[in-house]
Amino acid sequence: MKSTILAFVSGLLFGLGLAISGMTDRQVILGFLDLFGEFNPQLVYVLAGAVVFTAISFRFVLRLPRPVFATGFQLPAATAVDRQLLLGAALFGVGWGLIGYCPGPALVGLAGGLRDAMIFVPAMLAGSFTHYLTDRRGKIGEE
Amino acid sequence: MGSIPITRSIHGNWGWHLNSWSNGLLGGALIGLSATLLLWSIGRIAGISGILNGLGSAPRSDRGWRAAFLLGLMVAGGLAIQFISHAPSRMQTGSTPMLLFAGLLVGFGTRMGNGCTSGHGVCGLGRLSWRSLAAVLTFVIFAMATVFTMRHLIGSPA
Numbered sequence: 582m583k584s585t586i587l588a589f590v591s592g593l594l595f596g597l598g599l600a601i602s603g604m605t606d607r608q609v610i611l612g613f614l615d616l617f618g619e620f621n622p623q624l625v626y627v628l629a630g631a632v633v634f635t636a637i638s639f640r641f642v643l644r645l646p647r648p649v650f651a652t653g654f655q656l657p658a659a660t661a662v663d664r665q666l667l668l669g670a671a672l673f674g675v676g677w678g679l680i681g682y683c684p685g686p687a688l689v690g691l692a693g694g695l696r697d698a699m700i701f702v703p704a705m706l707a708g709s710f711t712h713y714l715t716d717r718r719g720k721i722g723e724e
Numbered sequence: 725m726g727s728i729p730i731t732r733s734i735h736g737n738w739g740w741h742l743n744s745w746s747n748g749l750l751g752g753a754l755i756g757l758s759a760t761l762l763l764w765s766i767g768r769i770a771g772i773s774g775i776l777n778g779l780g781s782a783p784r785s786d787r788g789w790r791a792a793f794l795l796g797l798m799v800a801g802g803l804a805i806q807f808i809s810h811a812p813s814r815m816q817t818g819s820t821p822m823l824l825f826a827g828l829l830v831g832f833g834t835r836m837g838n839g840c841t842s843g844h845g846v847c848g849l850g851r852l853s854w855r856s857l858a859a860v861l862t863f864v865i866f867a868m869a870t871v872f873t874m875r876h877l878i879g880s881p882a
Contacts, residue, residue, distance in 0.1 A: 587765040588789035592796020594758035600804030602751020606812045614871040626745045630752020635850025638760040648767030662858040669837020674863035676829025678870025683841040685772040692802025697818045701827040708831025
């Protein structure tokens, strides 16, 4: 129960962070990706804020013997840079560049009733499910 | 090259620049705090695509926290963008076939590559993972190349 509440609070913070920083506007994202046009550095600030935070905080958290409400840390086991990783990232990058939505902001946009997100998210779920079906090993590991 | 970088600055209802470095850093820190809370409390990585994918395929006992996290994300984010006037309009109109195609690629690619901007970006880089750094560089480069192609070679804005 406690872990469910904490996951919910964690989700609240994440959604608030995305909205406050402007990441839910896909034109802001496309602006960041448009190096040779109207470049918009906003995403750099957001990623910097987040990564500086986690780079410091994760060091302390991962020194604990275990999480507070679970038996162990579940970190991605894979460390190799393999074909799956790079091909997947490349396909994701093309989709991201076409429209400017990645999964988090798209889900927030759906919740906020944005028309584009309402079209994008079902297709995103279908794409994910397609990979699940074609890759019967059905990995769960998230990063 | 040749064009001057222009940062769009748009005032929100709250009377500050929502699209500014300070809001970026603040929002980023909140995202970092979220990922820290999740790791500290239940030992999980705050990667949106991974959490979402596991909702359908993880063991039943491993689904509750996923649903709770995503619910929180959508409640807070969905409400927040109602109160931010810079928030994208509901009428924002990307081409429907392009939205569908991009959605398929994002869903397929993030599952194949085991992560998206949050998992590989925020959490993976925070863990100093080389694998995640390789993923981030790959998707940013491909996304930039796609925008360049669409906007400057084909001339079709998304």
